[in-house]
Amino acid sequence: MRLTIQEARDLVHRTMLAVGHSDEDAGIITNHLMDCELRGQDYGGLARALSVVERIRRRPEGRKPISVARETPVSVLLDGGDQAGYLVGYRATVMGIEKAKAQGIAIAGMFNTWYTGMFAHYMEMATKEGLVAMAAGSSDWRVAPSGSNEALFGTNPMAFGFPSEGDPIIMDAGVSSIMMSEATLARRLGQELKEGIAYDAEGNPTRDPAEGLEGAFAVWGGHKGSAFGITIQLFGLLCNGALKPDPLSDCCLFLMFMKPDLLVDEATLRRQVSGYAETVRNARRIEQDKPVRMPFDRSARERQQRLADGHVEVADLVVEKLRNIIAEG
Template sequence: MTTLTLPDAHALIVAAMTACGHSAEAAETIADHLLDCELRGLSFGGLARALSIVERIRTADAPPQPIRVVAETPVSATVDGGDQVGYLVGMRTLQLAIAKARAQGIAIVGARNTWYTGMFSYYLEKAAKAGLAGVIAGSAPALVAPHGGTEARFGTNPIAFGFPATPTPIIWDIGTSAVMYGEVKLKARLGEKLAPGQAYDAAGTPTLDPAAALEGAFGVWGGHKGSGLALVVQLLGMMTGAAADPPGVSGCGLFVVLFDPGALTDAGDYQRRVAAFAEMVRATRPVEGGRPVRVPFDRSVACRDETLRRGTVDVPEVVVAALRQEAGRA
């Protein structure tokens, strides 16, 4: 592992993103999102993902096009991402949704023609700071087998819910696959094995080989219940105009709904009640020998705070070396 200071990690991402064609502003937007993943201990979505972004851009058949709003009403919008990376498309989508939800009390915004949209909790944390609650769902190319099957039919299909509260929001952000795409890519890059029961090869045989899993299918999270949720998320993503089964790393759908609690109740009182309820959940008596009970997003916040205090992140040497090589192209 290579230990990087946080400014050095940020600068390395920016340099690599600039070298593969992003503007300085776009590179900063991407870097902020990826570094937040590293701060929260989700290394597969951090600097390793920056390398995957570079590789996707280098192998694209055509250059990306500008992000465009192709349909709009006071409470809705449809965004064509122009095959831009999802960290940029996601922020444009979020900004539209926040503005509309503030003005109208509710907003539904969909984006299509994008890829690698990142952590939905990243977007919902920003929405919560604006006093808004919300739901984000995302469809993707087929990587995951439905319950009882061994062929890919769903994307990894994350879904997240966010609720404003003080001092931190309540955000539940999950993927509907047994293992996330970024984790499999990172393990393949590092020559590591998957855990048993996470994936199948192209012939439908269980595999621990991440490269074989990328050619086959990941397992679904949560048995038949998770499989049903994955199907629903795919359908929500398709509502943006995204294809059911786009090719390669492309064609993701991003479905965002934000709403102002003040449209239904006193917004400040609601935030206080959310915070009080979260404290009641945390105060639950744990199982014998168990850790204190947490609510969603507690782990992320605690890990981020600790990483910020430490001021460094540990990144696989192969990832750092490859990013430095890419950055050198600038």
């Protein structure tokens, strides 16, 4: 279904209000999900709003306020209070940015939360303030290490952000062959997965996303991706996560923010980053119709195109379900 950007935004915002979020918190979640939608990541956009609602309804005992579990001038650890990770991640990022701007460098961590979202969103918040940033997020065991069909770590994205003279350079990638939100959307739409990326609960290869969600997903990048996944899971322990996380409420996120001038003048870094980016983009091509890209190039282009068009395409099923949630109140 073709929706105007404002229609899509209103649909998400009203859905978040319908499940008990304040207007401010509904706005924070809406901004994050719409950022995913505008970048062409439909599985993390309006479709993800359905998962947020389902998660809240599966744990109806209620959420607690986000609180500070530990804090110093250069660090903060947030107890998410079983709130959506979009909210906890936003607050951790805001606090981390404030501390880094005051002290030069800061780290932020969070636990007792779920659905931490697209880490590039947090990286862009930091780069807009002229900071270099990184993120590592762990979750419940969904991905099998290389050589196994048993889930032992999360999809575990990692991200890095660098300011430049133009768009920032942001890398954001998970270690799973498919992200949870992608598999969830495929299940909703009755689509099969690609061969070789999922196992059922008994360890048998499967293309059924429902079976994969109950079993395990293959790791991206073989033994190298597996090493990243295991290491990122350790960052979750650093953020007070459980050894074996609760599938519904134990995502963790580690964030680092740094002023470039701790090492090099910010203007110099921006100029050098931009210069290197152009060098990469102008690299000799193997296929002339396939340009060499910097991380974030596709994301930024997709967002610009959708903003210019003023519309997004959303699966009819997703729109119908969101409208039903709003109508139910």
